[in-house]
Amino acid sequence: MKKYLCIYFLLASFLYSEDFSWQKGLSWQSDLNEAKQLAKYHDKIIFLFIESRTCFYCPKLKEEIFNQEKFQQKIKQHFIPVILDNSLDADSDVENTGQCPPRLTVSMTPAIYFMGANEEKFLRNGKKHMIIYGMWNLEQMLEWMNDAVLKDKKLKERSLIK
Secondary structure, eight states: OHHHHHHHHHHHHHHHSOOOGGGTTOOOBSOHHHHHHHHHHHTOEEEEEEEOTTOSHHHHHIIIIITSHHHHHHHHHHEEEEEEEOOSSSOOOSTTOEEOOGGGOOSSSSEEEEEOTTOOBOOOTTSSSOEEESOOOHHHHHHHHHHHHHHHHHHHHHHHHO
């Protein structure tokens, strides 16, 4: 009987545990200030993922995109990944997530900011900053990431010229 109970609890814990496979191999930061220091030190771009507990697409994005090898390779090569909760005036209510500062909160999630180590926001087709809302497929996400890398390169080249 003990043997069957042990097997039952083992299976139950396996089936009902949250899947964090999207984190494998990546060092997701939950503190924006630490991430900015890492970005400066490693000369990388901040990939800021803003989520919400009530968001339907946030876990889908993690499972379907963040879990992909091509995505993870691109992150490792060019980005410091940060994950923050969009809740206002409260501690984060999403597990393994830091609190989003009010200046970066958004009206909808998921949202992804691409920014420099000093929170330089990359312009996007005349928009205020490079922020991506909603669910995207892997190819679209990789295009956004490539665009951020090019914008970062241009920003650095301009600062060297001055």
